[in-house]
Structure formats: structure tokens, C-alpha cells
Amino acid sequence: MSNYITEPFRIKMVEPLRVTTREQRESAIKNANYNMFALPSKEVYIDLLTDSGTNAMSDTQWAGIMVGDESYAGASSYYKLRDAIRDIFGYRYMQPVHQGRAAEKILYPCLLKAGQYSVSNMHFDTTRGHVGLCKAKPVDLVVAEARDTEANYPFKGNMDVEKLEKFIIEKGAENIGVIVMTITNNSAGGQPVSMQNLRETFALAKQYGIVLNIDAARFAENAMFIKEREEGYADHSIVEITREMFSYADSFTMSAKKDGIVNMGGIIGIKEDSDLFTKVQALTVPYEGFVTYGGLAGRDMEALAIGLYEALEEDYLAYRLGQIRYLGDKLREGGVPIQYPTGGHAVFVDAKRVLPHIPYYEYPGQALVIEAYLEGGIRGCDIGSYMLDPDPETGKQMEAEMEFARFCIPRRVYTQSHLDHIANTLISVKENADSLKGYRIVWQPEVLRHFTAKLEPVG
16 A cells, blocks of 8 residues: 655645535536536536646646736747747657647648658547547557556556557558557546657657657656656666657647646647748647747736646656556445556546446446435546547447546645545445446537437446
């Protein structure tokens, strides 16, 4: 059992939380059509839906907000952010956008043509959606160890490099528009990618003339895992590890609402391709705003430039990863199967093992997160078959490789007693798992359905 990692900060402000009864929660989730995204936040006690934009900013970030330059063009806050990107990642070109999916909306049409493939260690939902909007096909080639939730493998987020090369040869390099490395690998359970795997994947991309893009939402957490787990990096600083990671890519897209430790923001980084950057800027103006603000206020860019550096602090990262490890160990001690070892931002409960009687087309991950809400007021998120849109060619429900119930921990928000309540709730859900039933979708949009779909209990 891990010891709880003491917070490397003290609390200066608090926000009240509302504790509801089970009867109130039953009414709330029914009114939300059994979609966790449709729940009003006032009906949630501990919100683990996502770690995106739900972070607590520091006093330095809040101070930065007060000096944000709100000039329409050429704001000083833009140049502070640009200089931070150049310093941390070593990339010449930077385009701010309002969040990660905006980065994908702008960059991916510059890389993908209809009928091409996007190959990834695993696409997350918005990335998969934007690949589809380009009329391209997403293909996931994560290593086999990721599918064994009990395997104690240090880098379950890795790309299967051997399968990648076979796929390139089979389909032809000209038919692959981009290779995407998601760090950490969210859909695999927040699992890290090793430096060696990044290096080998980038070498293949260069060999076959394919652009490699990093999905960089949780880059600092991935760097800390490399420092902790990969031979030869124990004495490297997080900044040094980060610079090497990003040297093995041509571009990156980032939801800065994660490891930027802000509430809103996104970035497109381009190492040196000025022609690609020109195309990105051309799409930014109609989609996001002028190129030196890209959908963000000056105060947002100011806070982000500070937050990117705070995310690199080793004391903070040890606490951050330690919180997840503590919760994961509590759950394993209570008999709850999870993706092990724990990743960097969330605990992923293996819903397929907790609820083996619920088939994938009745969404065991969604059933588990709904019961966690009913039992303890905790809001989580399905990362499984429910998150997958229907097959674009057949219209049939696709089956996810893993059926997870994800419980994300926002940065610098919850304490040890909150984590103990989460663990006790999920252990109780597991003990009553035989009584749970699945769900069916009664309405869904064409793309990214899980955000707005409506469900009802089976039977």
C-alpha cells in the first residue's frame, strides 16, 4: 500500500461542496438521461469526469491573470507564451487555440486527406473524431501489454513499432497522413510512452516520410514516468526529458487544460516546417481568431505560460503521480481490478472484469460510473465501447479493446480524505456488481456521441 504523498502546497481558498442523498442522485441521473456529461455540477459531490480544465491554479497564475495583455494583435502575453514553448519544447512555431480539439480541428486537415490513415498508439475520442471529419481512418497500434490490466509493464502506452512498420508497408507510406503519439496514452489507462519507443517510432516516420505528431496533453506526467522508470534518465531534469521527447516529433497538439494547469487553452507546436505553420495560421483566423490570440484572452495566455513551468516541478509531479498511485493501491487492496500500474492522471477501473455479465453493447463502463455516482456522488467517465461512435461504414456498434470506467483526479484540487471516499465507494460498487444492469442508447449524434447521447437502463 502506497503512503499518501504530502501536498507541496497549502490551501488559500476553498469552494463548498454539496452532499446529496441517493434519492436525489437517482432523480438527477434520470433527468440527465443517464449521461454523466448532462449532470449539473451542483448535483455532483466529487467530480472526476475529467482532469481537463478542472485544475486549481496557483497564486502566481492568478497574479499573472491581472497583467494579461488584452490587445487584439501582438499582445505581450502571446510573446511570453511563445517564448515558453520555445524554451520548454524547442519548437520554433507556436499557435495558441482555445483548447485541444481546436488544435486538432486546425492541424489535422493540413495533414490528412480523404481515404488516408492516421496511425496512433491510441487515438483519444476527439482525435478520432477529427480524423473522421477529415474522411480519414484512425488505426490504433498500442502494445499488447496494454490489454492485460494486471501486467506490471512500465510503458503500456507504447506504440507497437513492429506492427507499425508492417502497416506502413502493407498500406503504402503515401496513404498514411500522420502518425500520432499520445503521451500519456489516455485510452490505454493514462499509461506512459518510453523515450526509446518515441525514438524508434520517429525513426520509422522519417524513414517513410510521414509526419509524426505528439498529442501532448499530459507531457509532463509522461516525462516524470520516464525519469522514474526508464534506464538512464534518473539524473535528467524534467525539462531535459521533455526537450528530448519532443525532438522525436515534427509537431504537437496540446490541450493545455491538462498539464498547462489552466482552465482554458490549447497549443499547436511546429518544430520547423514554415509551410505547415502558414497553413495553420490561415485556418486559425476564420476558426479561432487572430493568430496572436487564437481564441484565448491575454490573461489565459499569461496563466498558461506560468502553468507550463509549474507542471515541470518535480515535487509537484511526485505528488501528482503519487495521488493516483495511492488511490489505485487502495482499490486493489479492496479487490477492485484496475489498469496496473496506475497512470498519471486517473484510475481506470476494469469494468469488463467487474461486470462480466454486461456485454460491450450494453456498456459496462457506463454502468459502473453511473453506479459510482448513485453510491457516492462521484462523477466518472466511460472509456470503452460507449465512447466509440458507430462504425462509419456499417453503422454497427464497435467493441473497444478495453472497457474502462475512468476516474480523473483534477490537479491540486482533492485531498486524501476525498480519495478515501472514492476508494470506499468503488469498493462498495464492486461488492454489489452482480445486481447491476447495462444501458442502451435511445438517441445519439453522428460524431462524438458520448458527450450528448441519451440512454436508458436495459430491462
